[in-house]
Amino acid sequence: MAVKIKTQYGLVDISNDVIATVVGGAATEIFGIVGMASKNQIRDNLNEILKKENYSKGVIVRQEENGVAVDVYIIVSYGTKISEVCRNVQEKVKYNLESMLGVSANAVNIFVQGVRVLQD
Numbered sequence: 801m802a803v804k805i806k807t808q809y810g811l812v813d814i815s816n817d818v819i820a821t822v823v824g825g826a827a828t829e830i831f832g833i834v835g836m837a838s839k840n841q842i843r844d845n846l847n848e849i850l851k852k853e854n855y856s857k858g859v860i861v862r863q864e865e866n867g868v869a870v871d872v873y874i875i876v877s878y879g880t881k882i883s884e885v886c887r888n889v890q891e892k893v894k895y896n897l898e899s900m901l902g903v904s905a906n907a908v909n910i911f912v913q914g915v916r917v918l919q920d
Contacts, residue, residue: 802815819861819897819901820855820861821856823859823893823896824859824872825855826892827874830885830888831888832877832881833874834876836857836859836872836874837873837874837914838873838913839860858872858873864906867903867905868903868906869907870907871911872893872910875913876915876916877915882912886910
């Protein structure tokens with residue numbers, strides 16, 4: 801499925817992979833985020849951090865009547881306040897979706913899949 805936006809010049813079709821890439825990019829910019837995690841770690845056999853080209857494996861996009869609902873699977877850094885990091889991710893994802901794509905985010909659900917200790 802894709803988000804369809806009708807403009808005066810025609811129809812704009814934004815695929816879920818594009819939305820997932822924008823969401824993943826926004827999430828990984830936040831301080832305290834180590835990276836994106838796979839939503840199905842056992843099935844995908846992915847226990848490592850997802851790279852930019854695989855952000856769609858860590859993001860679920862659901863179309864709703866007046867926007868989208870997004871589930872984001874992340875790995876956070878040890879020693880950060882998880883609730884604050886998640887709130888920052890929600891705000892950044894919502895802002896990026898509205899400013900870059902013109903899509904309103906009805907819900908941004910954050911799922912913390914792990915905590916990693918970063919070596920200095």
